[in-house]
Amino acid sequence: MTATVPETAAAAPRRAWPPRLGRLLLATASGLALYLSFAPRDLWWLAPLAFTGLGLALHGRRVRAGLGLGFVFGLVFFLPLLVWLNDFLGAEFGPWPWLGLSVALAAYLGLAGGLVTVVSRLPGAPVWMAAVYIALETPRAWFPLGGFPWGRVAFSQPEGAFLPLAAVGGAPLVGFAVTLAGFGLAILLARSRRVRHPRALAGPALATVLPVVAGLALWPAVGAEPQSGTLTVAVVQGNAPDVGLALQGRRAELRANHLAESERLLADVRAGRVPRPDLVVWPESATDIRGSDPRLDRLVADFGVPFLVGGLYWLPDGTPQNVVVVWDPDTGRGARYAKQELVPFGEYIPARAIARLVTPFVDDTGDMRPGDGDPAALRVAGTVVGTIICYEAAYDYPARDAVRAGAELLTAPTNNAWYGPGEMSYQQLAMSRLRAVEHGRAVVVAATSGVSAIVRPDGGVARSTDLFTAASLVAEVPLRRATTLSDRLGAWPEYVLVGVAVAAALAGVAPGRRAGAPGGDTGHGGTDTAARPAG
Template identity: 65%
Template sequence: MAAPVAESAAPAAPPARTKRNWRSWLLRLALAAASGFVFYLSFAPRDLWWLAPLGFAGLGFVLRGRRFWGGLGYGFVFGLGVYLPLLLWLQDFLGRGFGPAPWGALSGALAAYLGLAAACCTVVARLPGGPVWMAAVVIASETPRTWWPLGGFPWGRVAFSQPGGAFTPLASIGGAPLVGFAVVVTGFGLAALLAGAARRDWRGLRLPVVATVVPVVAGLALWPTIGTGAQAGTRTVAIVQGNAPDVGLDLMNEAPTLRANHLTQSEVLAGQIRTGAVPGPDLVVWPETATDLTGADPAVDQAVRDLGVPTLIGARYRAPGQPTQNTEFVWNPVTGRGASYSKQELVPFAEFVPARAIARWFTPFVDDTGDMGAGTAPAVLDVAGTRVAVPICYEIAYDYVPRDAVRDGAQLIVLPTNNGWFGRSEMSYQQLAMARLRAVEHGRAVVVSSTTGVSALVEPDGTVTQSTGQFTPASLVGTVPLRTQATLSDRLGAWTEYGLVGVAVAAILTGLVLRARTWATSTTATRAE
């Protein structure tokens, strides 16, 4: 009877193994989600830039020893840990009537890119210098998701978590792509370093140490090279923040209120200028879409005459027989409305609807919403004797918009924006962080003019010298330097991004070839046996 008992007891081993597998799977899943959330915490309004590489170090641990499909799943969970909290402001924008579907769908789409990147990381992880190739793959994934699908969405790129940390000066060398690469390679290098130390693999620690330390040291070493001094004089700039009701999507019905508030705040500012309470500005800036405009506008004419200096006026403008455009006008106190720039990169599902059939699943208002017209000219205007870059709101997330304007001679960057749609959320602070990074990237001061805050004056090194609160009428007046020197990032243009994409593709192809050879070798050896 002993033999049958032994036979019936034998199958008990597999369930124990399965239990252990499930436990390790759940632990990796939890670490992926937690690491994504740590990465999210590095974004504004928190000044915790150093959490970004720690988040990627956690992802690096999760991906160790994983295969393609495992990397895909864990990377997707990591992405959800980042984007679900980062994009929560969409709920403030849409309100309860839309439910969480748009927020969840956008977060899931962005997380899918990180999932695919993590899956490809498992292909290159075993190559010599694995952390470097893995970081290139992650940053390369930001390029397609900036443009596709449905117009793309570049919000939440790795570099945008770094408006003022050790990695920030690298923006002057290679722009946002290089900053993001430095953050991710530091994180993956740290994961490899700690894993090697745990195994006491001292010989294999050389490259992980380099990957962890060099990007930080390089960034810190570059800080003294970031120029902030005026090279073409200075300009005293005033910002008009008129304020708007905190009503989310219903702000579309409050255009008269928005306009009236900015006319009123302009009158307040004009009075302060006349009495000497504030310095007389050379240039005044209104925010994005602060008024609707179809033709002559005597009220704006009078407001600019009272201010007495050229003013940038943000308007929803509709020329006869043309679609409405999001436009920034140069308004002269003597000659009135002049040159203009119209927004090139429109916001998907807000300023245009790229897939109306899909959008109808989420909102009944699609058929009542027309598409705005996109501009085609570079985002640069001549105003108050100054060449000014004027990326509008969402465009600050795109590398080429401010870069093309600076390469076209812009001495100052002005960012008009309308953040009244997003409540008291983190969105406005996230956008300000992008503006701070762009200041360093292009070596230019940035003037952020928002309808409801946060408006700010930013030095070329990303330092915020003045800022406003949210949902309050206010004006800022300050002097900013005009600069003409091109950074190396501006001279290289998009080649840094293209280079990282090329490196990532080459690494993936190499990893696939080596895997195929290994499989072929093992198959041949098995057959020989």
């Protein structure tokens, strides 16, 4: 006797893979994978795989589901990436600033997830999916409340196959290449389950492989040799107590530590234990700069070489600026560069009425004055040195403007002592390594409490220090004059990606495309006959 299948069961649509819970878990795992690709871990290759997972989670979804899955991906990424904020703010603030910032940044990735589901219906989908994701890194650098560009995809790539692309199109191109490879692999895997003609896999396969091949092919072109001689540079890391926000009241201790470490370095130079430097670099906010400073004058004169001193400078009207100052052994204090990109809630208070609800120090905290837009380039020690102060490493234009102004070497003075022994210092060092390749310049990272480092123009770390130790580094670095294609293109790669993303999003919602258009063969002209659950 032959069993018969009820007509309703036979007609039931096949359940799409994966179910909702599976997609949620995949988005969660992918966000974690993206976090793990960031420093201090050397797992750069996890970043494209994170976008493969995200692409599979979003595959065939509608906008509403894309918004939710993208937000989960972003929240799982940002929460561990930014946990060091709790070391900075301390117990009196609780976890709310950290949670609030993570949620705000994750909202951008939620929007990216929703738009990815729209553009994934277009031919050539991996390109538009990657453009949408990277384009949304632009507005989150300025909104809300001053923006926060930490966690850009490119910052996960201080080494590896994608890094040489920084010399061509900067951080935007590196981020685009990583996401393109990841989304390409996602569509390749999704289509390969049911495609009848292998030729149809060519598009996503090319999107997966081409960014990797292009990056590897460019490695021989990454220049690191001196072009206008070398400079022996000393970095002084005086150290600071690990007290987070309480460091605000211990500036005298910070200054004393850097004076003491400089004197130890001077003793080593006189004893022949280390080479005599041509330039000494102090970190960000290592001293207050008010009027004359006989002790610092004497120290610089004893070295007989100029210093770059990071300090808090007080303008005649009493307003502070975060500056780097040239200190000459003969003429004393000279030219200075003032930081242009100030840290929201750290160096100025945006939206004070709102901040007052959660921050007890608003009424006692004045705003620093940003720089006036002059390039971060100072003439010192017979060359021009770019001075990218701390948070400015996360933005593209300060280092680019310095190189265009003639900088043959970049310095990155920073005060990371606020942020405890966590991952923040390593994340910031990764940015400097990317900038080295982007501009073809050595980068000298001077941190109050670590990690200080000498970075070669190819992004490699020649020497570095530990966290929360007093130490000095002395090394010979190449001076280079050639500009990279990234320097010459400027912000155009970013503008193009934003324009492409907007055009793709408009095309995805254009009349003639069904709002629930299938996405299984997304981006390659096919259709997906598999049933798709709502949402």
